[in-house]
Amino acid sequence: MALNKNVIGAINLVALLLSVPIIATGIWLMTQAEISCINLLNWPVIALGIAILMVAIFGIVGGFRKIQLLMVIYFVAMLVLMVLLGALVAFAFSVTSRGSAHHEPNRAYLEYRFDDYSGWLRRRVHGRVRWARVWNCLSSSDACLKLNQTFHNAQDFFNAPLSPVQSGCCKPPTECGYTYVTPTYWISPINMTADKDCLAWSNNDQLCYGCDSCRAGMLASLRQEWRKAGFVLLATLFFLACVYVVGFCVFRRSKTDELFKKYKQGQHSSSYT
Template identity: 60%
Template sequence: MALSNNVIGAINFVAMLLSIPIIGAGIWLATESDNSCVKILQWPVIIVGILILVVALAGFIGGFWRVSWLLIFYLIAMLVLIILLGVLVVFIYMVTINGSGHLAPSRAYLEYRLDDYSGWLKRRVRSSYKWDRIKTCLSSTSMCGELNQSYRSAEDFFNAHITPLQSGCCKPPTECGYTFINPTYWISPINTAADMDCLQWSNEQTQLCYSCDSCKAGLLANLKKEWRRADIILLITLVALIWVYLIGCCAFRNAKTEDLFRRYKQGYT
């Protein structure tokens, strides 16, 4: 039984290590400027990672110090957390399954439309109350100012691979026909009726296209890219956790069998 308990403790130590990439994914999301402005996914990911760490620690202690009730708690709680993590992985995949950039004439960068994205994501940015807070946060970043430092001519800018946020928030939509002066200053639109965003554009550097639907779409496109990366990490960790959990269950069952067999022998003798 001592050997089995040591195996259980070692397995739970591995489970503790597996909580690190989950917590790390949440911290990485929190450090990204767009996610820090929206604050949707990072805290659920971090909380799930911390809970897995705590539960695995309980199993580690229960295995090495033979505390049966801690092992039972570990088996039940870890199963719940694995299911919760699985739901989170599927949820992230489902809300990011739609939405992609669109090619614009004579442009290397893509443009984005809000209607392309899932209803759940759109509800996170459509409310004027929510968007005012997000817009203030985004406008305080240097993402648009960086474009002016990097691209001086129209040709360089049109051939640039800028981020979805920069495409949606820092310039007017291409179909409006604005004339390039610099990446964040455009004049003389040809067709202001092409899109409501054409009327929303402002050369005021604190306004730009932060009130545009294209900016909301660019934000969602950025979130989709980052959430998908985090989701891959969570999926790999989920598979590893399931594998570790099943091994732990087998080790716990073997330990119980050894204990029963030992008691039987003692009673028999």
């Protein structure tokens, strides 16, 4: 088969290199402290990245060795993987399309509400069993403990840009009217509202881990990181598609040249008979 092995091999090498940012994105998601308690997107991303890497190796071998079967496997498998990656990116943007933060007077940090997020995300942290695992993971981290080491008066705390998890899990919601003592110790108001998050706050190790605001803070962090990852994956998918199209065109051109060469050889042979 008259493949231009240098061109095909180089194109497939680029496809292999493009698997690196996909795998790296999955690993990056895994290392983000605030969403490490919910492993939803990282493993599918890593698996797709590894699959693309393996398929690209097939393409490189098929290109340099001129093995047509491997090239066919490469183009079919890579197309399937690109469709799966595109579907994953679309899904990530779809389930994170909802969600917003709310400002409170005289507060630099933001408040988060559970109902603002998509139903699919809410179901990932809903229910005793699911949330118990997240609760245990959060309580074993230092997300709340380090606030006591950082802020020593109310004004500094109120002016701090807390992370979504710190805002939702480490303090009572601002609307509850609690009085600040330390970042994780608050005096309850005389007239407590009936809001369940206000009643769920505790000055012991429980803090607001059982609050909907904590679930919302977790989803807010997850939403931020997923959308960052989504843009990286979308850009990678675009370049991967470009490499795929160029490689497919070169492959088809090579096959056309081969057929034309065989035709000319046949014509040349028939002229002597």
